[in-house]
Amino acid sequence: MNPEDLNKLVTFAMPxxxxxxxxxxDLPGHYLTWFARKGFPNGELGRLLALMQEIDHNGLKPILDPLRK
Structure with a gap:
């Protein structure tokens, strides 16, 4: 994981x-889990969704709070 990816999670909008x-x-956990089951998109979007799913699944969402502007 690139540390910049955490900043992207709080700024990159779902297209x-x-x-x-x-x-x-801010995507709901059930939506991230659905992607995990069905397959994440290719490229940066998929990589960020997979990262967010791991963060959400492990209860680590509060680590993103200081990055929000």
Whole structure:
């Protein structure tokens, strides 16, 4: 993991779907788990979604709070 990825989680907006426009850090856990089951998209988006799913699954969302602006 690149440390910059944590900043991207609180700034990168979901580009499609039901949660279009919502930053990745604010996506609901059930949506992240759905991606984990179905497969994450390719590229940076998929990598960030997978990272967020791990953070959410392990109860570590509070580590992102200081990064929010």
């Amino acid at each position: 499609f779907g039901k949660y279009k426009g919502r930053v990745i850090a």
